[in-house]
Amino acid sequence: MKGREGVIGRVRAWRHDWHKRSKLQRIDLYSRVTLCSVTWFLALSWGFLPLLTTLDRGPAAMTLAGAFLAVNITQSVVSNLNVTAAYAHYRGVEPFPARRLRLSAVLLLATTVLLVALAASDAVQGEELILLVLGLPVAFSVPYVLLVPVRSFLLRSAAFGLIVVGLLAAVGLPGEQLLGASVSLLVVALLVLVSARPSIWSLTVMWQAEEARHMQARLAVAEERLRFGRDMHDVLGRNLSVIALKSELAVELAQRGNPAAVDQMIEVQRIARASQQEVRDVVRGYREADLPTELMGARGVLQAAGIAVTVEGADGPAGIGAPAAVQAALGWVVRETVTNVLRHGDPSHCWIRLSRTRDAVVLEVENDGAGADGGPGPDGGSGSGLAGLGERLGAIGGSVSAGPAGDDRFRVTATVPLDARVPDAPSGLTAPTDPTEER
Incomplete structure (x- = not known):
């Protein structure tokens, strides 16, 4: 019973947190979760289902398949952790720490070596191997496409594809399968590019528009404050200067015993009362x-x-x-x-x-x-x-x-x-x- 209440409480907390977010924050979260989900979907489909064929091909094939799956899952976890930081880097909020990419690169190298070993031992063949090749660079590419220019991403993806195809050719993979692996690597690079980068670019533009709207509202308020300040200065500036001059004159006349000092103070009083009324009029105009x-x-x-x-x-x-x-x-x-x-x-x-x-x-x-x-x-x-x-x-x-x-x-x-x-x-x-x- 307590377990069920705890689950219900967490669901309510998630729901409350969701409703507290603005529409743009919800779109932002949805986009990043979608990118992370794509990585797992491919890891558990293209990266897992072809490995089932190794169950009847001996312990060595099963060991290689298990290692490939474990490394692929680890790569997906690391990729999800890097997505938010890569998005912040793309928006210019904060730079992406280079050290976070090293582990992902090492894991990509490990999955590549294991894939070549699976192909060399005939643990996976034909369509199963092509599917593994198709999902090979996805986890690494999703955050990486946000960190480098499009041209650099395409050139480095092409270089990685040549290396993979070369290694597969070196272990004796037939030409037909090499062609399929080449096409697969090209397709997955373009797929990541056209799905991840435009989504994050759209989010960035929306955030910039939101920030511009906030700035516009703040500028409108600042302009109104300046207008109020100018009105108050126009109303009080001249009168306060006159009051100061007449007060000084009244002091000098009083020190000399001149009765005209009283007339000057009466004038100061009149100007002060007029200023009070003018201030009330300005404030009433705003209120x-x-x-x-x-x-x-x-x-x-x-x-x-x-x-x-x-x-x-x-x-x-x-x-x-x-x-x-x-x-x-x-x-x-x-x-x-x-x-x-x-x-x-x-x-x-x-x-x-x-x-x-x-x-x-x-x-x-x-x-x-x-x-x-x-x-x-x-x-x-x-x-x-x-x-x-x-x-x-x-x-x-x-x-x-x-x-x-x-x-x-x-x-x-x-x-x-x-x-x-x-x-x-x-x-x-x-x-x-x-x-x-x-x-």
Whole structure:
């Protein structure tokens, strides 16, 4: 019973780990597992089945066959261990240690010698020998094709083929079988080349595209920060300089007993209050952007992250035509929910829908890739995003709900009455953080 529970637990852990991976990570894992599986498939078919003919050909033939099979299996294990490192080398992540290739080369030499010995002793003949030749270099070639240029791989494969055919000719293999061995070695070299290298090349291109999307999103956030910094500098820079100069003048006048110092400080006070109001206006522009602006910003950020966006209903009275107070509230919902779409799950598509009832506007933000368990809530299970939205909309008579929507989707629904009057933002609510920092 405990054994079965342990197996079930491991299966659940594997399933959970699989769902935690992004789509690109799943493709990456699938491709590498496929390469490793091809090695074992050929080792246990072309490299094993022909050896069954040695069972009735004496102890020497059986011993050679057993040694060949053991070395071939060892070569497959070493090849699987080298695939990930060779892939990292191909992507330019880290260089492949040359020492790891030495053992594989020694094992290839050993299987070649054993194959020639099997042919010399007539332990395997005809089609069985051709099948062994066909699977001979596969385990070594799968990682090796990722380590060298295509031209070098083809030239070295041709040189290896000439050596094998020469050794087989030296032990008296007939010309017909030599031709078959030559064709087999050529076919397997091309097979490995056109199957392994294009697959890994495609993965590399996808990873580069993913990194470019992340960089684009980070650049968009950096550009917005620079814009905010420029606005703050334009608002405060001149006023602070004037305040500093008038304060110095007031100090000098006060030291001389000149009553004009009071007039200068009154002017400083006026400028300081005006600066406070200007700062509030700048911050309000970022915190209370209207709905069309937020929808355009959401589309740009999501598309920069490689997520397709569909916006429905934004061109009617429920969208741009809604009252300014309603737009401000819904704009905050769009900003917060889009941030959480980027943070959680592995979405490939996001739907933003606006609709109007008799007395309210309804906004739905839905995304796929939420995971088998429906995905985390808008606050990720630990933050205050959902609670903050609920408090903000509750203050104007609105509401917000969130939860799984089926088919691996997650949906946030916000309702705002058309007669809403948005109060000042609660002090506890701050502008959303950079969505790329928690991806």
